[in-house]
Amino acid sequence: MEAFTVDEEEQLIVRVPEEFRKGAKAKAPIRPPGLNGTLPAEPVTATGITQRAMSLTEIVRAGDSAASTKQWSAAASAYQQALEMQPASGRIRARYGNALFKQGDMDGAEVQLRQALSQGASVAHKYLGHMARERGDISGANTHYQDYLRSSPPDARAIRLLIESMTP
Secondary structure: OOOOOHHHHHHHOOOOOHHHHOOOOOOOOOOOOOOOOOOOOOOEOOOOOEOOOOOHHHHHHHHHHHHHOOOHHHHHHHHHHHHHHOOOOHHHHHHHHHHHHHHOOHHHHHHHHHHHHHOOOOHHHHHHHHHHHHOOOHHHHHHHHHHHHOOOOOOHHHHHHHHHHHOO
16 A cells, blocks of 8 residues: 555655756745744744743643653652742642652652651652552551541542551
8 A cells, every 4th residue: 555645745746946956046034924033032942842941830740741651750850840949839749759759769758758748748648658558567558548538638539448458
């Protein structure tokens, strides 16, 4: 099976005017509408895409997206960048701590998660519970999960099932 029909293939061929084949010089470059010879407000990359500073929300979303596909290093980097912009955010810090935990950095994760708790992010209890469970500390995991449940989280049912699965 051919990739293109003859008609489609004809449309792909670039026709070079005869005057250019004989050495004529090109006219002034055509500028996109609106630029009128001025530079764009944002830097242009080699690919022609403009770069701009990402907002805090965009950075956190990038971290969430990376976390949803288990790209923990990228998630941790995004959350760390977000924390540089808003260091008092316990929720971002908790996400960062979870990403560190998923990467295997237990010590770094615990530091971040405990600080997130001090900043009022109860979700850090869930992540600390996961860490304790992975370490085999069922009692510690249960304590963190119970503390997390006191915040009436949307995933309370899943956490209750997790607690039940740990009980012999």
